Amino acid sequence: QQQVKQSPQSLIVQKGGISIINCAYENTAFDYFPWYQQFPGKGPALLIAIRPDVSEKKEGRFTISFNKSAKQFSLHIMDSQPGDSATYFCAARVYNNNDMRFGAGTRLTVKP
């Protein structure tokens, strides 16, 4: 049962461009929304996270935009670099719950 839907499946961006990955969720009980970055052969690593009391969170080149009414959130990577090439997962869970629901992932390729 996929509770978090992620798009696109893959994304190719030129160096310096903006990468945008979108996620939508169904369960209104979710109140913690992290993004993970995964390089080949490695485990996912937390990139940035947001709670629904704010509509945007920015950390360096990475920004989460959150739309509670639409039950959607997105990751924006500004000035994308070849080193950003990885698979990105959005996720959601109820804050005090252990069952983190992940999206299917987006494979990002940043061309030099």
Place this chain on the structure above:
Amino acid sequence: GAGVSQSPRYKVAKRGQDVALRCDPISGHVSLFWYQQALGQGPEFLTYFQNEAQLDKSGLPSDRFFAERPEGSVSTLKIQRTQQEDSAVYLCASSLRLNMNTEAFFGQGTRLTVV
């Protein structure tokens, strides 16, 4: 250790064989999680430990899957009578405090292939 360590990195099992996957969490981390990641998919929750207590095993797909953490540190995920559909990467994660209210650190995973 510096991070979450999982072993083996790769495991090939014949259908019907039992396998055991090991996770060494970051020292002092209270919470430990197991996830299953099928090819091209996001990780899916299997089970959660708080110290040695298995508080949530709702994600285990069948009674062939069993996990333990007897001394509150190292954990083992055991799969009995493996089936082809068990082929996946099994990820372990640990976090300093209860649940995932602090950042959870993932290991590199064990890639299980059942032939």
